[in-house]
Amino acid sequence: SQELEQSPQSLIVQEGKNLTINCTSSKTLYGLYWYKQKYGEGLIFLMMLQKGGEEKSHEKITAKLDEKKQQSSLHITASQPSHAGIYLCGADIRSGGSNYKLTFGKGTLLTVNP
């Protein structure tokens, strides 16, 4: 089974609507990273969370790491077509941070209809 589970796998929303993407791990998350990817391109770094209860925002995107550090959510407020893409969560869940290699979820494909 996938070590990092993302939900939903895909999401279609109308422009202006809010949405939430979840990332759940079976192990403690020592660093949780959110990236955005356009089809066929590289990953663009959005935010990094480390402490339980931590919340960060950038423009209309907010990410949270729950207190038990095993789940994170990404919330987009008033979505725009520019938010469309694949959202990936990545985390070091094996060694507590010694090599910092990332394990990724399968991603959430977001479509925003104008």
Place this chain on the structure above:
Amino acid sequence: DTGVSQDPRHKITKRGQNVTFRCDPISEHNRLYWYRQTLGQGPEFLTYFQNEAQLEKSRLLSDRFSAERPKGSFSTLEIQRTEQGDSAMYLCASTLLPSTDTQYFGPGTRLTVL
């Protein structure tokens, strides 16, 4: 632009041929990672370098794969005797530890093996 760069962006080759990809990390970044991403999946860790030393290789990295980072700057990933199963996006990321553990990704090299 001083981000991570990768070359080539696309490579089409015939089964059995050798291919080599190059990654130029962000200047002064001491750690460099290679990941592989197949369609509908998140990136999977292949290997990483701390300066010029290759410190870990995934089981995904068969004997046909070799990576180098000779001067601790750019890195190359070579695949010998390519197979159709090698078709994927190969992503490179870099970071500067201990200042930050955020990995910044390049645009990737898409390999198609015919």
